[in-house]
Amino acid sequence: MRLLSFRSGDHESFGVVADGGVIDAGVHLPGRVGTLKAAIAGDRFGAVAELAAGAEHDYALDEIEFLPTIPDPGKIVCIGINYGNRNEEYRDGSAAPRYPSVFMRTPDSIVGHEQAIQRPPESEQLDYEGEVVLVIGKRGRRIAAESAWDHIAGLTLMNEGSVRDWLRHGKFNVTQGKNFSRSGSLGPWLVTADKFHAPDALHLTTRVNGELRQDDTTANLKFPFSYLIAYLSTFMTLNPGDLIATGTPAGAGARFDPPRYLRAGDIVEVNVPEIGTLRNRVEDELVDPGR
Known part of the structure; x- marks a missing residue:
């Protein structure tokens, strides 16, 4: 469904x-x-x-x-640097991570399918990140990896919009650049877990104005869905409606030379054939100078 x-x-x-x-x-x-x-x-x-x-x-x-697929999630958990070639994009010589990079988003940082995402006036570095999102269906703590799929209600998509220069404001976190109001999106809908026969081999693409920018498969996840469920539930209780954004492939705008950040009027489309297409237009956030 x-x-x-x-x-x-x-x-x-x-x-x-x-x-x-x-x-x-x-x-x-x-x-x-x-x-x-x-x-x-x-x-x-x-x-x-x-x-x-x-x-x-x-x-x-x-x-x-x-509206966002789940407008009122208890948690929005996001995983960074999770595709096989994402670590190489950073060009810093660091070893591949042993454990997932984990950060959180707030519900008001995302909008629904066909709603405008906003580029804030504080930065010209709004970027796109197409991701597959797990929607938790059953409460659990210390869930075994082999039981992980029993705790997933279904999958949806996210454009995990990131304000790149604000990601670097903190020494040990990316919270600021990941939580600008209406900077990302979630949708268009949840496809129930029973419709996925090979959930770890989903073809994910992101296009900007029709141009292919990201193209990979979840078979290349360093930390696959089952591992993420097991790892996260070790230290937090996962509840129905919680969201886990599982990471983005190589090809974000920041990695081009020169960078290709989003501008007002751009159309971003995140697609997985088994789920659908999440589409959003970019607009500049209007700020009332009197406030």
Whole structure:
């Protein structure tokens, strides 16, 4: 199934994509489960599948505003330098990492599919990073790698937008450059875990204005999905609706000579065929000089 979070007017809900439209599961599902996160936590995917098989859609896809796949995640955990050739991009002679690089994002740093991501006035170095994202489906701590897939509700996509010069403000962290408001995106929807037969061999691409910039497969992850679930759950409890962005391939704008950062009007598309395409336009953030 493809499940999404959306807004129509003042109404926010989640739904299932069927026959080119959206069935409002938040309205039709017994018990009035209002959010995708709540449906995951309540183990309601079976009921949603029954709804999708028999109900007519309530909206066309072009009638809704896409929200981030999970608008209210408890955690957004991000993994850095996780593709096989990413470490070489840094050209600093350092050895490949023994453990994942881990940092966090805030929910208000991301927008949904087809929503504008914003380039802040404090920097001209907004960059793109296409990533596959794991959506946690079942609570767990110290999860064994061989049981990891049992804790995944499904996969979605992220443009893990990064403000490069602000990444270097701190000596030991990248928090500032990863959390500018509306600098990244998440979507277009969650594809449930049962639809993936080879989850560690997904073909991920990122295009800017139609030009291919990133092109790799999750078979080249240094720390694959199962390892990430096991490693992270060693020191934190993973809860339904938590997000794990699994890293970006080589080819970000900062690695060109000269760098090719995003500008207003650019269109960024992150694609995995089994999931879909996350598309966003870049705009300059408008700042009220009186505030």
